[in-house]
Amino acid sequence: MIDYGVHPVLGVRIAAVDYACAVEKIVSHAKEGESFAVTALAVHGVMTGFLDSVHQRRLNGLDLIVPDGQPVRWGLRLLHQISLPDRVYGPELTLRLMRAAAEESLPVFLYGSTEKTIKLLAKNLCEKYPGLIIAGMEPSKFRQLTTIEQQEVVSQIKKSGARLVLVGLGCPRQETWVYEYRNKLSMPLIAVGAAFDFHAGLLPQAPAWMQKRGLEWLFRMIQEPKRLWRRYLYLNPLYLFNLFAERLGIKRIPVLLPDQTEKEESYG
Template sequence: MGVKISAIDYEHGVDAIIRAAKERSPLAMTALAVHGVMTGFYDPVHRRRLNALDMVTPDGQPVRWALNWIHGIKLPDRVYGPTLTLKVLEAAAKEGLPVYFYGSKPETLDRLLDNLHRKEPELKVAGAEPSKFRRLTADEKEEVINRIKNSGAAIAFVGLGCPRQEVWVYEYRNHLPMPLMAVGAAFDFHAGTVSQAPPWMQQRGLEWFYRLTQEPGRLWKRYLLLNPVYLTFAFLETLSISKRPVLMPTGTEPEESYG
């Protein structure tokens, strides 16, 4: 469908992120479920952004299944953003690597940090700041870059929601010498402000249905309209009869400073 997904497991993802953090090297990553893939499928400019990231993990089971069907591989599990977040935080705590949290609301960040402190008491938090829920000015963007750089953070976690967080890591990847992880609802899940689907639903690719029952007014279009389209094109691509979208040439995408 034109969006490049990294065929990796948790171990590879954590190793790559921690290695980049130790080396102070930039690494832009996100975890995409069906909705995230479809944002790139329908928007060629955003597709160009996604394909410029260093790591795009198969966040949803249907994305993993499609990788296995289309490419004949056998990924044992998806690489779920919230779980990857915990695994990276655990590794960062062991390695003494400070982390930064960007996005969400102040009260969510407070609860998140409190819960993480109990779970990983050795974790070093270099800083945290909430989203402004609007585009940032050029001066504000520069201030954000300087705050994160000067904090001493080795990894930055970004929770702005899809696709704003992917735009953010794309824009900032050349300004911050560290892994930038767009982790979706991980902030809310680990703060306890949003409930996660039971494991049996997650394993069967039914997390979308659980979230739909929690927020039907906000999510019904995302799931009831996009899921059938995704399954149709994934099936056609498996049969090698679908046409891949044409990618935008390098340098044609505008920057949009979300914060």
């Protein structure tokens, strides 16, 4: 189990951990009934914080941010000379966490995405891990929730008996949701994004060779070009430029390009 501490990558505090450490931390807090806010960030997630100081404070208010993307893992090595054996990929972390939840009889709540997606996700996860308990699920309303609706969500999750929540609202909304609900729910809240679609069988994952070489972004952009081309063609070069600038001690100037980020208001 590896834990090299927490280190900033473009101002976002990334935990230099491996899968075993991340799962152990989450399961430990779930057993104790303690709040624990978690997300797995790739380049897009890091850049949402780099380009928006308010969102950066949200991200740095979470308890654990793992390096989901290979370029984020490489950033730890470039800036802090920390070499991790692998990234902590959100979809893979989800599977390892669900295996542990099944073994430890920790009920799980699924929050976000569409009703079709979370039903397929629950079915597939329970088939893969027979002992897994899905305590409840609630799809996204794809809009900002009212105060009353937020209270109803909290009540629903508490009454379900869940010991941890998987959140799939997409970056950066899911990180905002986890940040806002972290003090309302005494359990781990884990933002896993595309893992919902991947494990529901609705979206293909990049081949292993592309993932290893940090090319998953290219695979995803080919799959969803209209939605993702701005994100990757703007943010990836901007990430690399500022990463090397930070390494060389050059003052970084974040430039917000048109349509490169999404609205960050919390919704459910």
